[in-house]
Amino acid sequence: DIVMTQSPDSLAVSLGERATINCKSSQSVLYSSNNKNYLAWYQQKPGQPPKLLIYWASTRESGVPDRFSGSGSGTDFTLTISSLQAEDVAVYYCQQYYSTGMYTFGQGTKLEIK
Amino acid sequence: QVTLRESGPALVKPTQTLTLTCTFSGFSLSTSGMCVSWIRQPPGKALEWLALIDWDDDKYYSTSLKTRLTISKDTSKNQVVLTMTNMDPVDTATYYCARIYYGSGSSHFDYWGQGTLVTVSS
Numbered sequence: 606d607i608v609m610t611q612s613p614d615s616l617a618v619s620l621g622e623r624a625t626i627n628c629k630s631s632q633s634v635l636y637s638s639n640n641k642n643y644l645a646w647y648q649q650k651p652g653q654p655p656k657l658l659i660y661w662a663s664t665r666e667s668g669v670p671d672r673f674s675g676s677g678s679g680t681d682f683t684l685t686i687s688s689l690q691a692e693d694v695a696v697y698y699c700q701q702y703y704s705t706g707m708y709t710f711g712q713g714t715k716l717e718i719k
Numbered sequence: 720q721v722t723l724r725e726s727g728p729a730l731v732k733p734t735q736t737l738t739l740t741c742t743f744s745g746f747s748l749s750t751s752g753m754c755v756s757w758i759r760q761p762p763g764k765a766l767e768w769l770a771l772i773d774w775d776d777d778k779y780y781s782t783s784l785k786t787r788l789t790i791s792k793d794t795s796k797n798q799v800v801l802t803m804t805n806m807d808p809v810d811t812a813t814y815y816c817a818r819i820y821y822g823s824g825s826s827h828f829d830y831w832g833q834g835t836l837v838t839v840s841s
Contacts, residue, residue, distance in 0.1 A: 606782055645827035647766075654815055654831035655766065661825060698766055702826040706779020708756070708768040 611711035617719040624686040628699035643703040721745035723832035741799040741816030752821035755799040759812040
């Protein structure tokens with residue numbers, strides 16, 4: 606199975622500042638046939654299910670604020686929140702879907718306000 | 720409007736079999752590209768993917784749990800059922816069902832249920 610490792614485990618950022626979360630996969634999740642990275646990002650607030658933010662590593666889901674962006678390719682990926690808002694406090698997960706039926710998530714990064 | 724809802728027992732005893740049902744609306748599992756998955760999350764811990772069933776009745780299971788899991792669907796009832804045998808306290812978790820639609824070629828989870836907490840204890 607592909608192992609997903611996020612860093613840091615927790616992060617405190619001031620309101621209005623940039624937050625950056627990293628995700629590394631144990632093998633490439635880039636399909637050469639279509640040049641797409643099979644990686645998604647989710648946001649989970651306390652007591653709620655995860656919410657899809659980003660797929661194909663950089664495609665924002667409909668309705669997701671444009672302060673959220675995803676980047677990276679191959680094995681190294683980043684979720685960036687350009688200007689942290691209070692409502693962005695949550696745990697963030699990356700997930701690979703490179704292999705059908707062998708999906709794996711990162712361990713999560715807890716984002717708090719400094 | 721796509722919705723999913725998990726149902727099942729809140730408490731099971733060790734060694735028992737857990738049966739969970741995901742009832743969904745707003746899509747059909749007979750539509751090409753549609754899939755429903757189960758994912759769990761122990762309290763305070765990360766998400767763990769468990770199983771998936773697709774429109775063609777193909778089934779996929781977590782490598783580490785596949786001997787204990789069975790997933791099935793009832794298209795007419797818009798339901799997906801997951802059974803997990805030989806439950807143990809470490810299986811205490813919130814169990815989610817979620818949808819995948821391959822329409823864009825991507826298998827991200829675009830809709831999730833609210834989850835159901837299952838506690839394993841004697």
